[in-house]
Amino acid sequence: MSTNSESATWTSARSSLSILAVSLGLSLFTTAYESSVIPLFARVPTLKYLGHVVHTSTAFALITPKLSSSKILLILGCLLLLAPHTSYWIGVHAARFKDPIYSPLVTHAFVLAPVVYFSVSLAMKVDPTLALIVLAANALQLRPLLALIFSALSLDASNNVIFAALGCVCLAVYGWIKIDGGRHSAHPSAQNTRSTVALSVIPLVFAALLSLNPALRSPTLVDSIVAPYSSPTYPLRILNSTQSKTGVVVVGEILPPADGSSTPLHSIRYLRASHSLLGGVWIGDEVATLDSFPPLTDQYGAPLGDSIYSAFVLQEAVRLVNSTPQGRKGEFNHALIIGLGTGISANAFAQHGIATTIVEIDPAVYDAARQYFGLSDPGPNNVFLQDARGWVRSRRAMVEAEDPSAIKYDVVVHDCFSGGGVPEHLFSIEFWNDLKTILSPEGVIAVNFAGKLASDSSQAVLATLLRAFGQCRAFHDHVEPISQEQFHSHFINIVFFCSPSPTPLTFRPAVKEDYLHSYLRRHILSSLDKREIRHTQIGDNSIWSAATEEKFVLTDAHNTLNTWQEGEAFEHWKLMREMVPDVSLCLLMLGNGFKFNFRKCGEQAP
Structure with missing residues (x-):
């Protein structure tokens, strides 16, 4: 009796x-899959x-007939090993x-859905009642926790390793089941045993070939690189790829075609974090x-x-x-940058002699700006690699405590737009008050x-x-004039200039010293008066009535900015596909609408 009880306990x-392992493995796969396709589709889509x-x-797996555990493991192992390629x-x-x-x-249906289906089928095959309890407890939805762990440990680039490891585990368990079943069969024989072992080993050999053979690997760069990588099929060079907080931070270059053929997009060095293009500069003959x-x-001395x-x-x-005392005198002594790009x-x-403090959430972005985009050293105690919300709050506490080391800034640039949207916690009234x-x-603050x-x-x-702040003026960055219809139908960049000053904001004309020898600065800054957007052009005039304004004022307790930005994130994604060739889309996931900036404003360049 005791032996039977112990056996039942051990079986249970x-x-x-087994079911917990399947649930954890599925959540791990889903997390890795999510982070592997976000660079292509962006987070919201x-x-x-x-x-x-x-x-x-999951529901489909609960109601359909189940295969044997060994067959499910074999199929699941193959699907997982193929995931770097299929995704x-x-x-x-x-x-x-x-x-x-x-x-x-479509990608979810062909890559994610089969893995979920067979994982749930496996759990149900082990113990239907227990599997239902685990599923009801939402054990399959560990994605948010695992995503947080991935982000904290900078594991985003290890997705292919996770796929391969999970696949090998499934095939190893499959092999163990087949071998164990062969040993305990009613008619064991040496030939049957050899066949079973061979059947068990073949999938593992397949896994090794798939993972180790360069010709069979996924074309994505799965590890951090420090030496340049050149694409064999496209004039693309990756200078650096680093696993970091905001995804895989990549510095790459689109080079002129080697055969001299015409292409609308080349001689660009860009900075990318996951799906987001953080900026770039012209290189080579376009300088x-x-x-x-x-x-x-x-x-490295590259122009x-x-x-x-x-x-x-x-x-x-x-x-x-020039409507403030500092502006009239040209005495801007301290600047703050939130979001470095x-x-x-x-x-x-820095070139204008303004002491500048930088707050940037991703250390890899700062390192890339310093190494590959010519950012000068801001000096000691002027760089803070953390989320801006906590940093600004701590600085407010220092100011209110009359800490002598607390600096008050004359100008602030706030640029946190990334991948089709902005972080809502950096746009609430509480943040702006801090x-x-x-x-x-x-x-004066400039908000992109x-x-x-x-x-x-908007x-x-x-x-x-x-x-x-009490007063703001808004300007767009388009090179050519925009019609009222385009204002409302096109995805455009707006920079809001705001100030708590009681004096209405005015801007002086730009002069040669403001251009810093740049054709683009000369074109943009000298045409500032033609770029202004009136408040009444931003949405319905009814926004400015007291009855409806409360709907739009963002607070920590009532902040629907992320929800409102969903549609714009989809629009941003479609724009990227319209502006960028398919081949560079697959390799780079670049941004939209930048080629005209240099061509239009630099057409007088030698």
Whole structure:
């Protein structure tokens, strides 16, 4: 009796452990899959229906007939080993549909859904009752916790390793079941045993070939690289790839075609974090300066040209404000940069002799800006690699405690747009009030935002800034004039200039010294008066009535900015596919709308 009881207890414990292992493995796979396709589809489109696919596949597995455990393990192991390839190639071809809903959904259906289905089937095969309890407890949804762990440990680039490891575990268990079953069969024989062992080993050999053979590997770079990598099929060079907080931070270059053929996109060095293009500059023959002045160089002496995005230069118009005492005297002593990117604005402030403090959440972004984009050393105690919300709050506490080391800033550039949206916690009224405390009473802040003017998110950003600072003026970065219809239908960059000063904001005309020998700066800063966007052009006029304004003022307790930005994230994704060739989309996942910046404003360049 005691032996039977112990055996039953051991069987129950083994079943429980097996089901928990399957659940944990599935959550691990889903987390790795999610982070592997986000660079192609961006976070919002990727996650839109991912949960629906998981739940639908789970429900389907509960009601369909089950294969044997060994067959499920064999199929599951093969699916997992193929995941680095299927997630890449199916994702690449699905992306060519240029649909932010169906493209990721197709990828989920062909890559994620089969793994979920067979994983749940395996759990049900072990113990249907216990599996249902585990599923009901939502054990399959450990993704948020695992994603947090991945981010904290910078494991995003290890997705292929996770796929391979899970696949090998499944095939190893499959082999053990087959061998153990052969030993305990009713008619064991040496021939049957050899056949069983061979059948068990073949999948493991397949796994080794798939993982180790360069010709069979997934074309994605799965590990950090420090030596340049050149694509054998496209004029693309990856200078650096680093696992970090915001994903895999990549510095790459699109080179001129080796055969001299015409292509609309080349001679660009860019900085990317996961799906987000953080900025870039022209290189090679596209480098040109006013008066043939020596160009900026990176740490290796390579010449760097203008920014590929004009919005970063438009932010520098904060120096042109002349309605404040500092502005009239040209005495901007301290600047704060929140969101570094490639460091275009930070470098400009340094060249103008302004002491600049940088707050950037990702250390790899800062390192890339210093090494590959010519960012000068900001000096000791001027770089803070952390989330801006906590940093600004701690600085406010220092100011209120009258700490002599607490600096009040004359100008602030706030540029946190990334991958189709902005972090909502950096756009709430509480954040702006904290920031206003560390701003000089006559200081000016430049806030970059991208979207449609008619959108709720654009209205919310402006309404919240006006509530916090009292006055703002908005400008766009387009090279050519924009019609009223385009304002409301096109995805555009807007820079809001705001100040708590009681004096209405005015800007002086730009002069030669403001251009820093840059054709792009000359074009953008000298045409500032033609770029202004009136408040009434941003959304419905009713926003400015007291009855409806409360809907749009963002607070920590009531902040729907991320929800409002979903549609714009889809629009941003589609724009990227329209502007970038398919081949460079697959290799780079670059951003949109930058080629015209140099061509239009630099057409007089030698």
